[in-house]
Amino acid sequence: MNAPFTKIISLIAIFFLFLIISVRAQYKEKNYGNTPDEVVPYGNFQDAYIKHFMEPYPFLGAGREKPEPRGLKTIRIGFLGPLEGSKDDAKGKQMLQGATLAMEQANAKGGFRGIPFELMPHNDVGLWGAAANEVVTMDDEGVWTILGSINDIVTHVAIRVALKCEIPVINIGDPDPTLTETGIPWVIRVISDDRQSSYALTNRMYKIDGHKRVSLLRTNSRYGRVGTGEFKDASRRMGFPVAVEVRFEDGDTDFTDQLNTIKKNNSDAVVLWGDAKELALIINQMRTMGLNQPVYTCDRAVSPEFLEIAGDNANGVITTSQYDPKANSLKLKKFQKAYKERYHMEPDVFAAHSYDGMSIAIESIEMAGLNRTLIRDLLTDMKTFQNYQGVTGEIVFDGSWNDIGQIFMVEIKDDDFNFSPFIMNDQTLTGSTK
Amino acid sequence: MKIQLHKQTSNVTVLILAILVTGLFSFSLPNKSISSETENPGNEKIIDKKAESMPIYGNWKSYTKKDGLPSDKIYCVRVDEDRVWAGTSQGLALLENGEWKVYTEEDGLAHRGVLSIDVSPVTGDLWIATMSGLNRFSGGKFDTYTQFNSGLANDVIYSVICDGKDVWVATGGGAGVLDTYTGKWGIYTDQNAPMHEPWTYNVCAGGGKIFIAAWGGGVIEWDKSTKRFRDYTDPDGEMEIDLFADDGLVHDITTAVSYDDDILWVATYFGLSRYDGNHWKGYFDHDSGLASNFINFVKADGPVAWLCTDDGLSSFNGETWVTYKNLGTNKSGNVIIDGNSERERILKATKSISHNFTIGVDFKDDEIWVATSKGLSRGEVVGQSDVKTSKL
Numbered sequence: 001m002n003a004p005f006t007k008i009i010s011l012i013a014i015f016f017l018f019l020i021i022s023v024r025a026q027y028k029e030k031n032y033g034n035t036p037d038e039v040v041p042y043g044n045f046q047d048a049y050i051k052h053f054m055e056p057y058p059f060l061g062a063g064r065e066k067p068e069p070r071g072l073k074t075i076r077i078g079f080l081g082p083l084e085g086s087k088d089d090a091k092g093k094q095m096l097q098g099a100t101l102a103m104e105q106a107n108a109k110g111g112f113r114g115i116p117f118e119l120m121p122h123n124d125v126g127l128w129g130a131a132a133n134e135v136v137t138m139d140d141e142g143v144w145t146i147l148g149s150i151n152d153i154v155t156h157v158a159i160r161v162a163l164k165c166e167i168p169v170i171n172i173g174d175p176d177p178t179l180t181e182t183g184i185p186w187v188i189r190v191i192s193d194d195r196q197s198s199y200a201l202t203n204r205m206y207k208i209d210g211h212k213r214v215s216l217l218r219t220n221s222r223y224g225r226v227g228t229g230e231f232k233d234a235s236r237r238m239g240f241p242v243a244v245e246v247r248f249e250d251g252d253t254d255f256t257d258q259l260n261t262i263k264k265n266n267s268d269a270v271v272l273w274g275d276a277k278e279l280a281l282i283i284n285q286m287r288t289m290g291l292n293q294p295v296y297t298c299d300r301a302v303s304p305e306f307l308e309i310a311g312d313n314a315n316g317v318i319t320t321s322q323y324d325p326k327a328n329s330l331k332l333k334k335f336q337k338a339y340k341e342r343y344h345m346e347p348d349v350f351a352a353h354s355y356d357g358m359s360i361a362i363e364s365i366e367m368a369g370l371n372r373t374l375i376r377d378l379l380t381d382m383k384t385f386q387n388y389q390g391v392t393g394e395i396v397f398d399g400s401w402n403d404i405g406q407i408f409m410v411e412i413k414d415d416d417f418n419f420s421p422f423i424m425n426d427q428t429l430t431g432s433t434k
Numbered sequence: 435m436k437i438q439l440h441k442q443t444s445n446v447t448v449l450i451l452a453i454l455v456t457g458l459f460s461f462s463l464p465n466k467s468i469s470s471e472t473e474n475p476g477n478e479k480i481i482d483k484k485a486e487s488m489p490i491y492g493n494w495k496s497y498t499k500k501d502g503l504p505s506d507k508i509y510c511v512r513v514d515e516d517r518v519w520a521g522t523s524q525g526l527a528l529l530e531n532g533e534w535k536v537y538t539e540e541d542g543l544a545h546r547g548v549l550s551i552d553v554s555p556v557t558g559d560l561w562i563a564t565m566s567g568l569n570r571f572s573g574g575k576f577d578t579y580t581q582f583n584s585g586l587a588n589d590v591i592y593s594v595i596c597d598g599k600d601v602w603v604a605t606g607g608g609a610g611v612l613d614t615y616t617g618k619w620g621i622y623t624d625q626n627a628p629m630h631e632p633w634t635y636n637v638c639a640g641g642g643k644i645f646i647a648a649w650g651g652g653v654i655e656w657d658k659s660t661k662r663f664r665d666y667t668d669p670d671g672e673m674e675i676d677l678f679a680d681d682g683l684v685h686d687i688t689t690a691v692s693y694d695d696d697i698l699w700v701a702t703y704f705g706l707s708r709y710d711g712n713h714w715k716g717y718f719d720h721d722s723g724l725a726s727n728f729i730n731f732v733k734a735d736g737p738v739a740w741l742c743t744d745d746g747l748s749s750f751n752g753e754t755w756v757t758y759k760n761l762g763t764n765k766s767g768n769v770i771i772d773g774n775s776e777r778e779r780i781l782k783a784t785k786s787i788s789h790n791f792t793i794g795v796d797f798k799d800d801e802i803w804v805a806t807s808k809g810l811s812r813g814e815v816v817g818q819s820d821v822k823t824s825k826l
Contacts (some may be wrong), residue, residue, distance in 0.1 A: 032674045041672045048675035050718060052685075052704055057728060060744040061791035062506065062808035129588035129607030129633070136545065136565045136590060157606050157633055160649060161590055164509075164565070166550065178650065181673035183703035183728070184689050 029126040030054065033177075033195050036203075039234045052183070053400040056380055059185040069142075074118035075111065077103070077361055078138035079166070080131060080148030080158055081234060083123040087250060087275070088150050091350045095173055096121055097343050098354030099147055105338070106362045112370075122318060124154040135161035145170060145361045145375060148352065149333070152176035152222050168364075168376045172357035173350045175299070175322075176226050180400040188379050188401040190321040190360065190390070191353045194298070196407050198231035200320045200422040201296055204409060205269060206238050209294065213243045215267035217258055217282060217334060219274035221246035227298060228273050243267050248278060252332030255282050259289055272297045280309035287313050294318070301409055302349065302417055313414045320410045322349055323392035324419040341418045349392075356390035364383050488738065488754050490769060490781075491802050491813035492826040496788035498809045501532030503527050508805035512551040518803060519560065519659075520810050521548030526562060526571075542576030544569050544589075554596040556614070561601055563591035570602060585619020586610055593647075593668055593690075597639040604634035609646045609654070622646070622654075628665040629654055630686070635765075636701075636731075640693025648687035666700075666709070666803075676704065679716035683707050694734035697752075701729035706741060709753070723755025723772030724748050730793045740802075742792035747804055756819060760786040769826060770818050783826035787811040791811040 004388055020229035029233045032053050042048065079099055082092035093259070100119055107116045120141050122134040133153040138146060139161075146162060149155045150173035159182065162169045169187045171179060178365040181188060205211045214235065218224035224247065232242050244265040246258040259282070262270060270286065270293050272279050277299050297319040300306075301401065307314050325332070325347075328375070335355055339347040347355070368374040378384045380401055387394040497520075498506045505524035512519045518529040526537040526548045532556035537543050544567030552561050560571035566589045568579040580589050588607030595602050601612040608623035625630040630651035637646050644656040652667035668686045670677035675686050685704035692699045700707040706717040719727050719757045725746035733740045741748040746759040761767050767786020772778040788809030796803050800815040816826060 041670065041675055042677055046677060048670075049679045049716075050676040050684075052674050052676075060726075060728075062789055062806075105451050129590070129605070132588050132590040132606030133566065136547070139547075139565075153632070156631070156650070160592075160633065160635070161565070161606065164547070164592075178673055182650070282476070282657075 022288075023327040027170045033390075033398055033400075033402065034199060034424075035195075036199060036234075039199065039202075039237045041233070041237075042409060043237070053181065056382060056401060057183060057185040059373070059376060059380075061170065061373070062164070062422065063208070064371065065378070066373070069368040070193075072115060072370070075115050075365060076118050076120050076141055076143045077358070077365075078135075078141070078143035079119055079121045079144035079347075080124050080134055080138075080146060080154070081121070081173075082125055082150060082154075083121060084125065085123070086151075089112050091150055091173065091348070094348045094351035097339070097353040098347060098351035099172075099358040101335075101339055101342055102355045102358035102362065105340075106359075112362075112365060114217055122148075124149045124151065124158070129157055131155070131158040132161045134158070135165065135167070139165040141166060144370060144372060145379075147172055147201075147361060148282040149344045150174055150350065152179065152226060152276050155179055158184070159184050161183060162186055166372055166376075168361075168372060168379055170357040170361055170379070172353045176223070177230055177402075178226060185380060186376055188385075188397065190388075190395050190403050191349075191359050191392075192225040192403050192405065192407045195230045196229075196236050196404060197299055197320040197322075199424070200319075200407055200409060201231060201271070202234040202238060203424055205271075205296055205316060206235070206240050209269070211242055211269040211294070213265075213267045214240060214269045214271055215262040215265055216242045216245045216271045216273070217262065218245070218247055218272070219238065221277065224273050228271075230271075231271065233309075248274065250275065250278065250281075252278060253281055254300075255285050256289075257289060257325050259286055263289065263291055267293060269294045269296060272301075274298070274300065276300050276303040276306040277309060280306045280314070283310050283313045283317065299349070301412075304346075307412070307415060307417075312415075315415065319410045319412075320422070321417075321419060322408045323351075324408050324421075325352070326417075326419055329391070329393070331389065332391045347431055353390075356388075356392050356395070359390065360385055360388060459792045464521045471625075475788055488749065488751055488756050488771075488819045489800075489815045490756060490817050490819055490826075491798075492769075492783055492785065492816035494765075494767075494783075494785040494787060494811050494813045495811045496765075496811045497529075497534070498788070502536070503810065504536045504538070506808045508793065508807075508810045509547070509549045509713070509795050510551055511805045511810060512553065513796045513797075513798040513801070513803055514560070518812075519551050520805065521551050521562070522566045523547055526551075533754075537571075537576075538757040542569070542578065544576075544578045544580070549591060552594050552595045552596045552601075554601070554614070554771075556596070556599050561596055563594040564602060565590055566600075567591070568594065571803070585612070585621055587621045587623060592634070593636040595637055595639055597644065602637045602639070602644055604637045604646060606633055608632050609634045609637060609648075611644075622656075622663075624651075625655075627654055627663045630665075630667070635688065636690040638691045638693055640698075641696065643693070645691040645693055645698060647691045647700070650686055650687065652683050652686045653688055653691055653698070676716065679718070679721070680714055682714045684718075686718040689729060690731045690733075692732045692734040693740065695737045697734065697737070699732045699734050699739040701732040701741065703728050705729075705734070706739075706750075708739070717750070723750065723757055723770065725757045725759065725790075728826070731795065733795050735797050740795045742795055744791050746794065747792045749785055754819065758783075758787050758813075758816050760788065762790075773819075785826070787813070 007412045083087035145168045153172040169191040175194040177193045301319045398404045449494040505522040507523040510521040520527040528535045543566035547565035550563035562569040570577045590604040590606035593604040610621045630646045635649045636645045646654040669682040685702040690701040725748045726743035728744040731742040738751045748757040757770040769781040788811045789806035792808035794805035802813045804811040
């Protein structure tokens with residue numbers, strides 16, 4: 001066979017080959033969840049056959065035709081959170097207070113057509129899978145939406161039942177990226193997840209601070225496993241795979257074995273993922289053991305408890321936050337003032353997002369009326385509450401109804417948290433408009 | 435790492451490879467184009483043999499609250515000889531001798547929300563999965579199993595099946611099995627089975643195995659002879675993509691499993707997977723006749739899988755798709771036939787399923803029962819896929 005003929009046939013065959021592959025492979029184009037190009041899964045090797053969550057799922061079931069009930073004495077909104085018997089009780093309390101404040105303010109303005117809103121709080125801690133049973137109870141109670149929760153297992157369990165019962169869920173405290181990746185068209189989240197935090201941290205660590213060899217010490221819980229998943233993926237795809245990963249149990253106070261492992265590994269930075277108390281204890285022990293590398297943490301370090309326990313060792317720590325509590329926002333200041341007057345304490349991140357979540361829930365009921373499907377439609381239409389200006393800033397939903405709005409880098413200096421908007425190095429955030 | 439072709443590769447090799455690969459992709463692609471009935475009035479002439487073997491259902495009749503059901507929202511349906519059981523959001527309903535009888539919590543039902551029903555092949559007892567416990571209905575009496583009085587992992591029971599003397603359940607806190615001879619329970623969670631997550635959504639039996647749809651954890655297989663587990667997950671390990679359509683499960687968020695005719699079918703909210711024991715194949719609404727990627731339930735009946743999606747009821751035998759859709763404006767609908775070797779045909783039907791959001795399906799002889807978001811529908815076989823519109 002002569003060479004030019006073979007080449008022409010080859011080129012034609014290859015052309016058709018790529019045409020066919022491209023027809024099968026190119027489903028959607030842009031990146032999901034503000035993912036930087038270099039961090040797109042398999043992005044260097046293969047375009048995915050299907051990219052999910054580029055557009056929101058519709059809900060095609062029945063329910064919109066249901067008439068509003070008559071004679072209601074209250075308009076119930078469910079609340080699921082760690083209220084008793086959990087290590088997260090303090091967070092749950094703040095979350096409940098934030099929701100309660102928003103509801104009290106709405107009731108002061110007349111409630112829903114003169115009928116007061118009523119909060120139906122449910123503890124998500126109890127028997128195995130308690131959240132599932134609690135959502136069924138809330139369905140029996142006739143709630144119109146549910147707010148909650150913080151714990152990722154609890155929230156996953158809850159949203160599946162909510163899907164069966166067809167109750168809209170507004171998540172206000174669970175940063176698990178997989179929560180809204182379940183494809184359930186009844187769930188929105190109004191707080192940034194650990195995917196966003198991980199992109200911010202990795203950008204800072206590798207691109208700005210120039211680290212190359214990082215150790216990871218995380219809680220041996222699902223929060224630690226799933227939360228660091230995106231961090232590890234991003235690190236690997238940026239060319240700096242996590243050198244060593246060690247774990248601790250929630251409640252641990254001695255981290256000698258784990259820190260010795262890190263010490264042997266000669267890493268130039270350490271990432272910590274867990275609750276504020278353990279993070280602070282680890283840093284204290286690190287410094288005692290002569291581990292003086294820069295420390296980066298998950299957002300739970302943004303807590304007075306962390307500053308109190310870590311003391312001077314807290315200074316220099318870099319972390320992220322889902323909002324800026326010092327932002328020059330009239331709405332935020334008004335909320336903080338009201339919260340302090342009502343509860344005699346500063347609101348934390350869970351209180352603030354819970355306040356926003358409850359405000360959205362109430363607004364959606366006022367607009368849609370007493371019909372869960374219509375409330376869901378408003379919450380997920382990507383218009384009504386897109387770019388919602390809450391006390392935590394602007395909420396920007398992606399195709400999975402996850403909040404991909406602005407998050408903040410936090411540096412601890414002079415025993416205080418210093419917030420600055422996160423700006424992706426070499427890449428513009430699609431969801432950042434604040 | 436970048437893959438580069440070796441510079442010394444000959445042109446002939448490239449040509450052979452390109453043609454071979456092109457051929458492979460061509461064979462795997464559905465040869466799909468759309469034609470309407472008016473565009474293709476002689477549509478029955480272009481049907482392959484596989485398409486002819488697909489049953490077509492018509493003469494649909496729908497049941498709602500007006501007919502005696504406690505709710506229009508039907509979660510599941512189970513046919514037991516001459517009796518039809520429907521699980522609704524407001525209780526359990528039985529159609530017998532043309533009359534509906536309703537059972538509620540007042541009768542002993544654990545909860546009004548009935549999510550799944552099965553009949554014991556050993557005793558004939560009815561096992562009922564509710565949102566707040568498991569019921570056995572035997573001799574006109576309900577027995578209730580909960581976390582407090584049994585080995586149930588959680589009170590929200592999404593699925594129940596009877597496999598001989600064993601009753602398997604998929605719950606919000608893990609899978610479980612009750613040996614009805616000994617009364618002993620087994621619980622399977624992420625603590626003692628290869629589940630990435632503790633929650634389960636559906637369970638089925640077949641081929642000497644139990645298959646569990648573990649929400650977020652793919653499919654867990656329990657081999658009854660070896661007493662061992664194994665799991666099937668999406669090989670790409672990512673929630674936001676499916677890297678390749680045919681490399682394994684299309685997604686780890688699995689909603690239902692069904693096994694028959696040596697084929698495992700797996701439903702997800704992101705498409706359908708089919709596993710023949712050697713190869714996986716993925717199907718999506720943009721590249722096949724699947725009505726929607728959002729699949730609530732799957733049930734295999736011989737070589738045909740029935741897919742309850744949020745936008746219609748699809749059936750598929752590995753070659754040909756037949757999808758039933760309600761047109762919404764009245765009771766009429768479309769039957770869409772889509773085979774590998776034929777163009778898509780749309781048959782107009784004067785009656786159809788009561789709603790396109792389908793949740794459950796069961797069969798008896800030539801009858802099909804479909805649970806939907808708004809009503810329960812009964813259809814009957816009116817022919818094979820070369821049926822004339824007038825019969826629908």
